[in-house]
Amino acid sequence: MIKNLITYPDPTIRLISANVRFFNDELSQWITDMIDTMRANDLSALSAIMIGIQYNVIVMKEGENYIPYINARLIKHSGMSTQTERSTYYPGISVDVDRFENVTVIYEDEKGNPHHRDLDAEMSRTFQQQLDYCFGSTFVDRVDKEMKQRINDHLEHGLVEGGGSCPIVFYRDYFKRGAKYLISFTALTFILPFFVSPEIQKWVYTIDTYILILIPLLLVAYFLYAQYEARIYKQCTSCQTGNIIGTTAILLFQYAIISLGVFFWIALK
Template identity: 25%
Template sequence: MSHYLRIYPDPVLRKKAANIDDFSENLTVLVSDMRRILAEVGGVGLAAPQIGVSKRVILVRMNPMGRVEDEDVRVFINPEIMDATGSRIGEEGCLSIPDVLGEVERSAQVKIRAKDLLGKHLDFTAQDLVSVIFQHEIDHLDGILFTDRMSAAKKITISSQLKQLKKKYQKDRKS
């Protein structure tokens, strides 16, 4: 089955994704599909559930304000937040929730533990926008969407947009 970008309220977006245990498992196809789709839509990050695969794999653009270059997009397997400090409020959007934007409070700095494609251990600190991308993408692995983290008042303002997306999803499934 070919992978494509899943749009809210696709149920795969609400599933808790599974750890990758076996690095001999063929991750290459999954990651290259993720890279292709991220490049097509021009986002700053992508989680495997967003293309219908409930596994703990994310892509993050490490220099999100810079020019889009393939080598800037890095893959992280089984990423975890080991520590989070500070706070930062910024506007977020999500490729899986088109046209919806809203302010979300996040940690300003997160310590990340993950593995690379070869299973090599990685430990590092992410700051500012990159830190937000990690938090947003790791949330996807737990079935959490950025809209869940908006204030109650803001949630009301986007509720009709979410309702429209639900309607469209139902209609597309029938056709």
């Protein structure tokens, strides 16, 4: 069934979309309605909140197919580009917006099966636009203060304000990524005895020792900053704390294995 798109100044756009916890006929009907609405309005993508459904569901048109992305999150990104964007919510307004050029997303399909996928170029940008809607945000939240004020002055009722929108990328992930890179580098040094001289081995294992000091510092920083973000963005997801603890535990286990490896290599020397 074709649904009406919410448009300015409907405040529904500022609602945070909840995660889908059921994968049943009701969800299938939502997706069908979203596809019908996309076809009727010639849209390449649509978030469920745009037709008044407050759940994290995005549908993207890819060729002749319509692909649902449920409970989507960004887990990796690279590059940055600026392009002019438009929104069905703010008709008649276009602004230049910075977006990541390449992203890796995790999501579930209509049956609840987990997936991950790399998106680039226009697909990446379109996906990020729709993910903004899921987190109670629009492109006006990504422009500078001057442009935002100009848009506000242009609109009859001013911008639709709202609080609590979530970032699509958490800064805590930088600490996590740094720890993972250092753990991976240290693991690679275990094969060095087969290729380099004892002098170089000694130099590399000295570096490993310093890395083993740095990794727990990054993990502590990750855990503390993650708790801070979880308090600020507690509306984004109900399972942040569990994810933070689980991620920290996994990284600590990997750190313990690497530490033992370095210890035994040094002991063997």
